[in-house]
Amino acid sequence: MGYGDVQMIDEKGNRVDGRKAGDLRPIEIELGVVPVADGSASVRWGTNYVIASIYGPMEAHPRKIQRQERAVLDVRYNMAPFSTTDRFRPGFNRRSREISKVTAEALESVVLLELYPRSKIRIEIEVICAEAGTRCVGLTAASLALADAGIPMTDMVVSVASGKINDVVVCDLNKEEDNYGEADLPMGILPNSGELVFLQMDGDLSPEQFQEAWDYNMDAATKIHLMMKEAIANKYGGES
Amino acid sequence: MGQPLVPELLRTHLAELAARDERADGRGQWDGRDLSVEVGVLERAEGSAKVQMGDTIVFTGIKFQIQTPYPDRPDEGGLMTSVELRPLAGRHIEPGPPSPESIEMARVVDRGIRESGCIDTKNLCIIAGEKVWQVIIDCFAISDDGNLFDAFALAAIAALHNATLPGERFDIGEDRPLPVNKTPIMCSFQKVGGRFIYDANREEELGGDERIHITLGGDDHVHSLQKGLKGAFTASEFAEIMDAAKQRCAELKKIVDSL
Numbered sequence: 001m002g003y004g005d006v007q008m009i010d011e012k013g014n015r016v017d018g019r020k021a022g023d024l025r026p027i028e029i030e031l032g033v034v035p036v037a038d039g040s041a042s043v044r045w046g047t048n049y050v051i052a053s054i055y056g057p058m059e060a061h062p063r064k065i066q067r068q069e070r071a072v073l074d075v076r077y078n079m080a081p082f083s084t085t086d087r088f089r090p091g092f093n094r095r096s097r098e099i100s101k102v103t104a105e106a107l108e109s110v111v112l113l114e115l116y117p118r119s120k121i122r123i124e125i126e127v128i129c130a131e132a133g134t135r136c137v138g139l140t141a142a143s144l145a146l147a148d149a150g151i152p153m154t155d156m157v158v159s160v161a162s163g164k165i166n167d168v169v170v171c172d173l174n175k176e177e178d179n180y181g182e183a184d185l186p187m188g189i190l191p192n193s194g195e196l197v198f199l200q201m202d203g204d205l206s207p208e209q210f211q212e213a214w215d216y217n218m219d220a221a222t223k224i225h226l227m228m229k230e231a232i233a234n235k236y237g238g239e240s
Numbered sequence: 241m242g243q244p245l246v247p248e249l250l251r252t253h254l255a256e257l258a259a260r261d262e263r264a265d266g267r268g269q270w271d272g273r274d275l276s277v278e279v280g281v282l283e284r285a286e287g288s289a290k291v292q293m294g295d296t297i298v299f300t301g302i303k304f305q306i307q308t309p310y311p312d313r314p315d316e317g318g319l320m321t322s323v324e325l326r327p328l329a330g331r332h333i334e335p336g337p338p339s340p341e342s343i344e345m346a347r348v349v350d351r352g353i354r355e356s357g358c359i360d361t362k363n364l365c366i367i368a369g370e371k372v373w374q375v376i377i378d379c380f381a382i383s384d385d386g387n388l389f390d391a392f393a394l395a396a397i398a399a400l401h402n403a404t405l406p407g408e409r410f411d412i413g414e415d416r417p418l419p420v421n422k423t424p425i426m427c428s429f430q431k432v433g434g435r436f437i438y439d440a441n442r443e444e445e446l447g448g449d450e451r452i453h454i455t456l457g458g459d460d461h462v463h464s465l466q467k468g469l470k471g472a473f474t475a476s477e478f479a480e481i482m483d484a485a486k487q488r489c490a491e492l493k494k495i496v497d498s499l
Contacts (some may be wrong), residue, residue, distance in 0.1 A: 034383045036330050036442070047283050051382060054330040076335060078326060081378040082285040082301025085409075090324055091337075124328035128299065128380075129283050194463035 006180045006231075008165040016177065021170045024160075024220055029231035031148045039149020041231075043141040046174055050128035051099050052141035054149040060120035071116035078140050081126040099135045100125075106159075106188045106198035108140055112152040121151065129234035132178035136186050139198060140224065147232055153204070154190075156228055157197060158221040162213035163185035168211050171216040187212045191225035250447040253435075264443060265294075268401045270484045272439040276378040277394060279402040279499050285378075287403025287418065290385025291395040294441060295385035300395035301378045302403040302418070306410055309365070309372045318374035321350035322328065323392060329381035330442075345466065347378065349393045349426070351367020351464035352455030356424035363419045365414055373405060375418070386442035391454055393426035400495050424463050426455045429483040431471055436481050438488065452481060 009015050019025070025046035034040035037053035037203040053091075062067040065074075079088045105124065123145070125138040136159035143157040163173045164183040173181055184204045188198025205213060257263060265272070273294030280286035285301030297469030307318055323346035327333045338346075353359065377399070379392040382392040403418040428441040432448040440448055455464040469471075 034297070034328065036383045036385050039333075049283075050344065051328065053328045058331070074266075080299070080301070080380050081322065081324065081376075082282055082288065082299075082303055085282055087303040087305065087376060087378070122327065124326065124332075126326055126328045126380075126382075211360075225475070237270070 005027060006176075008177055008180060009022040009169040010167050011168070012228065013168075015165075015170060015174075017174055021168060022216055022219065024223065026174045027224065027227055029144060029227055031144065031231055031235045037145075037149075039145045039147070039151070040105075041141050041144035041148055043137050043144070045133070045137045046176065047129055048127070048137045049129040049133055050125060050127050050134060050137045051222065052123065052125045052138065054121065054123055054145045056121040057151075058121040058122070060118055065120065066118050066213040069117055071119045071121055073104045073108050073109070073113075073123055074094075074110065074120050075080070075100045075107065075123045075125070075142070076105055077125045077127075077129060077135070079134070083127045083130045099138070102198060102200070103135070103139050103142060106157055107142060107171045108147070110143070110153045110155050110157055110190065111146065111196040112154065113153060117119075121146075131177045132173050133186065135200075136188075138163050139188055140228070144228060148235070155192045156190070156225065157188050158189040158191050158216050158224045159186065159198060160220045160224060162216040162220075164203065164205060164209060164213070169189065172219055183209070183213070185210070185217065187217045187221075189218065189221040190219035191221050242383060246446055250443070251405070252391075254444065254447045255433035258435050260315075263437065269435065270308040270438045270488070271432045272488065273441070275495070277398050277495060277499060279398050285399075286406050287399045287401075289395040289402060291391045291398070291418045292426060293387065293391050293439065294442075295383055296387060296391050298388065298391040298395050299380045299382060300392065300399040301380070302399050303378065304406055304410075305374045305376065306366070306371055308376045309369065313361075314369040316361040316364040317372040319350070319354055319359060319361065319377070320348045320381065321353070321377040321396070322381040323381075325348070325381050325384070325388075330384040332409075333381075334382065337340035344466075345377065345389055348389060348453055348464060348466045349377070349396055351383060351428050352393055352424045353377070353396060353400070356422050356457040356462040357393070358397070358420050358422035358424055360419065361419070367393065369493055371412075374398075385444065386445045387439050390426050390439065393424075393455065394496070397423055397425065400499060401496065401499065422457050423493045423496050424451055424455050424457045425489040425496070426451045426464075427488050427492075429481045429484070431473065435475075436477060438481075438484055452478070454482065454485040454489075456485060460486050460489075
């Protein structure tokens, strides 16, 4: 079966899992899930389950990665062997390397790196259960873990993707929609400024569809940001 | 894992505690930390368990693959155990290919399960000489505060008891529970401050000497032993920890069998 051959949305606009076009999957956030880490968070998002932990700031080694004027972020995104239907074989992986790189660059745009010259902050992202959109869940979890570690940031990063199924633009693709979908637009959004620090896209979107997907992501980011603030307030107090 | 610097202060402190029959976190010599075991926690695995012992947290997932049997055992399936110590689980864990420590853990966990005979590999035959199931036990650390060996072994046997052979997905009949007919349990001991203790935490591991891992099956039959790290122990020390292991393994077996 090819793109668009599978009916993923009915005439009433109901998706396979009963959501409407603009709806998100259920999201659950927990902080401090890795007791030995300096900060950590888990995000359950649909059947995605991602854990992120933070170590540092610590001395940057090997020395060649040190920067005199700022900290460096050492980000690893990885999928656990039991996170996918067919076992995911551990080891070097080009996809994981790319996601780690763009995730690091997104987070470097918000962390106040200048406060920690010559040091490094380790950010470990592990996908325990994968559905669709793990890079977005990973980036969101990493930003929560940084907050849990008390690392100063100019803003949180909220990451979410919208896409297209059966020529209809929908928010937050699930596994089936991602497999047979026609486009995917993941973004990393700073909820307070509305700026973007992460952007990828693949597939086929008309200018109107692109705008629609963009707007869905912006709206979703506002909703997810509220859940993030609530999770932080639940652990540390203050207003969400 | 890099070789950590062990401050003499920590070793002295642990030795002073041991001389008073105490431990840093208030436990007795043979006491374990608070334990929780949950099964069926990973949606993409055919069997799974989460074990928490104090601040040590691990997941184990069971996956199945179809493979060609070995020519000398045409009607037997396969079993593989892998341990992933990702840097997520502690600042002392470095990224990279599997460390000798993680390979040792995987092999010790594997031996306890394999040698207990809890999985009859003949039950994993699909077509003799052509197709058999391979059971893969993936152990994954979330938080390492010591004694990953016992956490992995406990999560592994709990996950196996929870596993389903995914016949439908591979187009070879119906899904059925994986037959597991025994409950091997590992207990690990480490010499800290000159005496053996059960369930060392990370601090005790850092300031301790040799460790001994014992896997017992039904009727206290021994299925695997492993001595690790530098240090020597006597026959009477071994007899003492064997007694402690028998008692603790029976308690843990009850927990796993009641899940």
